[in-house]
Amino acid sequence: MSYDDPDNPSPGGAYPGGRRPFRRGGALVAVAALVPTGLAGWLLWQAMSGPGEADPPKVLPLPSQSSPSEQGSRTPSPSKSDEDGDGKPSPSKSAKPSKSSTDKPLSGPLKGKVVVIDPGHNPNNRNHTADIARLVDIGTNRKECDTTGTSTNAGYSEAEFTLDVAHRLRDQLEKQGATVKLTQDRNRSFGPCVDERARIGNDAHADAVISLHADGSAAGNRGWHVIMPAKVDAGAADTSAIVGPSKELGQRIAGAFVHSTGSAPSNYVGDGTGLNVRRDLGGLNLSKVPKVFIECGNMRDAQDAALLTSGAWREKAARGISEGIEGFLGA
Numbered sequence: 001m002s003y004d005d006p007d008n009p010s011p012g013g014a015y016p017g018g019r020r021p022f023r024r025g026g027a028l029v030a031v032a033a034l035v036p037t038g039l040a041g042w043l044l045w046q047a048m049s050g051p052g053e054a055d056p057p058k059v060l061p062l063p064s065q066s067s068p069s070e071q072g073s074r075t076p077s078p079s080k081s082d083e084d085g086d087g088k089p090s091p092s093k094s095a096k097p098s099k100s101s102t103d104k105p106l107s108g109p110l111k112g113k114v115v116v117i118d119p120g121h122n123p124n125n126r127n128h129t130a131d132i133a134r135l136v137d138i139g140t141n142r143k144e145c146d147t148t149g150t151s152t153n154a155g156y157s158e159a160e161f162t163l164d165v166a167h168r169l170r171d172q173l174e175k176q177g178a179t180v181k182l183t184q185d186r187n188r189s190f191g192p193c194v195d196e197r198a199r200i201g202n203d204a205h206a207d208a209v210i211s212l213h214a215d216g217s218a219a220g221n222r223g224w225h226v227i228m229p230a231k232v233d234a235g236a237a238d239t240s241a242i243v244g245p246s247k248e249l250g251q252r253i254a255g256a257f258v259h260s261t262g263s264a265p266s267n268y269v270g271d272g273t274g275l276n277v278r279r280d281l282g283g284l285n286l287s288k289v290p291k292v293f294i295e296c297g298n299m300r301d302a303q304d305a306a307l308l309t310s311g312a313w314r315e316k317a318a319r320g321i322s323e324g325i326e327g328f329l330g331a
Helices: 036-049 068-072 123-127 129-133 158-175 194-203 243-261 302-308 311-328
Strands: 114-119 135-137 142-144 179-182 208-215 225-229 275-278 291-298
Touching: 114 158, 114 194, 123 129, 123 158, 135 194, 158 179, 158 208, 158 311, 208 243, 208 311, 225 243, 243 275, 243 291, 243 311, 291 302, 302 311
Parallel strands: 114 179, 114 208, 208 291, 225 275
Antiparallel strands: 135 142, 225 291
């Protein structure tokens, strides 16, 4: 998500506006309570990060049936085409709208479940700046329909990143039997607007919705964070029924994401937990089904950008998000 995106202002970037951090509470469990696979992933990051980093996030455990060997077997070998040698990926698998890996849900633990994936922004938004600038009602106020998103310094765009991860995530969820819908797949001229993104999940009666992003904060700001809805009751927005389940969804994804990627939680949002609650995002305010955002890293930081532009790391990110969703849905 771009630092100049009015639907996600970053305190570390150029756009003004603060984030309300998620406060640690009794509902979060200590990292020591994570199953051995989750703890191993966290310890890997600790070993690499050295002293002085933030405390590990308090997150919910991973599904107990996922063993390290089973998870590792689902990670493909990095492709030579993932990068072109200058830190900018070569054209990704998401260069064209991809086709689902299956025309109908497979048998699996998620059979009968509906998951909506919302790839943040749209690669075509840059050609429709006037259209995406129009204001839409998000309940608490009016905000721009959408933005172009951010990019790495080498020019790899957030919109390309989110589509690539969305395709990988969809493939993994469908293998578990889920019915998966994308809010956009480069198959429309721009958008959808933030209010329509929420409506797509609502109309699908989704069991879970994940909105994929990458931040555009200042260099030195690193790490992922998950954004969950605050309790909002204003205009068309009423999140009272989804605050609790969305919190659990966010915690599950956070725990699985750190285990799968080994990446640290944000050092600039969430007080070291990687968890944040906000009331100013239309995609959350207008949702009637459990939904969270994930900022997978900061595209404007060189170290995070090296991860975000790696196809192998994006596969790990998709796997972590998938396993978090699976845990939330009871798979």
